[in-house]
Amino acid sequence: MTRRFVELSVDVDVADDADAELARFIETAAPEEVKDALACGFYCVRRGLHMHARSRLERELCQSVGAARALMEGVEATALRRQCELDVHLADTERRDALARVARLQADAQAMHEEYRRREEEALRAQAELIRKRASSERERAILAVEREQHSRMQPALLEVEKYRALWSALAQARDEDRALAAAHDREVRRLAEAHDSEVRRLGEELAATQKSNQGKGVAGELLLEVRLRSAFPRYDVRDTSKTAAACDLRVGINDREFLCVESKNKAVVERGDVEKFVRDVTQLAGAHSAALVGGLFVSVRSPSIPGKGGFAVDFVANRPVMYVGFRDAADVSDELLRMCVDCLVHSWPWFCRPLDSLDSLDSLDSLDSLDSLDSLDSLDSLDSLDSLDSLDSLVSLDSCDNRDHRDYWDDGDKG
Numbered sequence: 001m002t003r004r005f006v007e008l009s010v011d012v013d014v015a016d017d018a019d020a021e022l023a024r025f026i027e028t029a030a031p032e033e034v035k036d037a038l039a040c041g042f043y044c045v046r047r048g049l050h051m052h053a054r055s056r057l058e059r060e061l062c063q064s065v066g067a068a069r070a071l072m073e074g075v076e077a078t079a080l081r082r083q084c085e086l087d088v089h090l091a092d093t094e095r096r097d098a099l100a101r102v103a104r105l106q107a108d109a110q111a112m113h114e115e116y117r118r119r120e121e122e123a124l125r126a127q128a129e130l131i132r133k134r135a136s137s138e139r140e141r142a143i144l145a146v147e148r149e150q151h152s153r154m155q156p157a158l159l160e161v162e163k164y165r166a167l168w169s170a171l172a173q174a175r176d177e178d179r180a181l182a183a184a185h186d187r188e189v190r191r192l193a194e195a196h197d198s199e200v201r202r203l204g205e206e207l208a209a210t211q212k213s214n215q216g217k218g219v220a221g222e223l224l225l226e227v228r229l230r231s232a233f234p235r236y237d238v239r240d241t242s243k244t245a246a247a248c249d250l251r252v253g254i255n256d257r258e259f260l261c262v263e264s265k266n267k268a269v270v271e272r273g274d275v276e277k278f279v280r281d282v283t284q285l286a287g288a289h290s291a292a293l294v295g296g297l298f299v300s301v302r303s304p305s306i307p308g309k310g311g312f313a314v315d316f317v318a319n320r321p322v323m324y325v326g327f328r329d330a331a332d333v334s335d336e337l338l339r340m341c342v343d344c345l346v347h348s349w350p351w352f353c354r355p356l357d358s359l360d361s362l363d364s365l366d367s368l369d370s371l372d373s374l375d376s377l378d379s380l381d382s383l384d385s386l387d388s389l390d391s392l393d394s395l396v397s398l399d400s401c402d403n404r405d406h407r408d409y410w411d412d413g414d415k416g
Contacts, residue, residue: 199230222242222250225333233342239253249262259289259293260295260345260346261293263296270303272308282318295346296345297323297342299327302330310324323344
């Protein structure tokens with residue numbers, strides 16, 4: 001029977017007990033034991049191997065020691081190659097396992113790092129939210145404390161502001177009411193102006209209709225003077241009294257109590273009888289109305305020469321101041337001259353109603369400063385009447401008249 005052992009052929013007889021024991025040894029011996037025996041050139045007896053079997057084995061081994069060595073070298077090279085391949089394979093396997101473990105470790109580390117970052121961020125966010133809540137709570141408490149302190153400090157100022165707001169609201173309401181009143185006043189003024197214009201147009205139409213006869217000319221003069229007076233004094237009540245006996249042609253109501261009478265002559269030559277009739281009318285009116293009559297105005301529309309008076313004169317009738325004014329033509333009748341004459345008569349009326357013997361001297365009228373020496377000043381209705389005395393004196397003297405054409409106009413009338 002032939003047994004193969006480490007590429008070594010050994011013929012044994014199984015019928016022989018020694019060979020059988022050798023065969024069992026070869027089958028059961030470890031490779032290192034056979035390898036050691038071959039390297040040393042002899043086989044060490046172990047496990048009680050029979051001497052014969054050992055001798056035979058040694059003999060056979062010695063005979064084939066060269067071939068065995070070559071074979072063993074090949075076996076060793078093959079074993080070394082296989083071992084190297086196995087080692088390389090194991091190393092590759094270990095390297096791949098190591099790389100896989102490293103990859104797994106890196107993935108685990110990355111996951112752990114991400115988880116740590118996430119937890120850290122959550123912790124930071126939670127901490128920041130807690131800090132923000134605490135800061136917000138502290139800020140709200142501080143703001144509340146500051147607001148309370150400011151409210152306590154600003155309470156008087158707030159009360160003042162509320163008071164001023166109420167006052168401002170009241171002022172705004174009053175302003176709106178004033179504006180409404182002003183608008184109503186403007187509307188009323190426009191209405192009165194329209195009514196005045198309508199009345200002027202009506203009087204103009206009546207004037208144009210009555211200018212064809214002598215009586216019409218007189219009526220035209222009255223209408224012209226009425227229109228001029230209404231234009232110069234829109235607040236005065238101008239009425240036609242030509243149809244009333246001993247009442248002159250026009251009555252100018254200054255207020256509810258006082259009035260001024262006006263006589264109009266619209267003819268080329270004014271007669272002395274016209275002046276005498278005017279004097280009689282003023283005298284009768286003064287007797288009938290007492291202090292209500294403040295004066296009279298005689299106007300010649302087309303004649304600059306009034307008998308005994310000239311172009312302009314101031315006189316007294318029944319202790320009332322009267323003025324005589326003459327014009328060349330109706331176009332010369334101006335609102336300014338009529339306004340000046342009427343103002344002088346109206347505002348100077350308290351002075352002319354006093355007796356002349358109560359004055360120490362007529363020269364005292366030349367200066368307003370000397371009026372303090374008069375004993376009759378206590379009887380004056382108003383000191384405002386002193387302002388009109390200078391204007392009356394200047395009107396009488398004609399030296400301070402602003403309109404030189406009218407002064408020359410009246411001088412020419414006196415010469416004529």
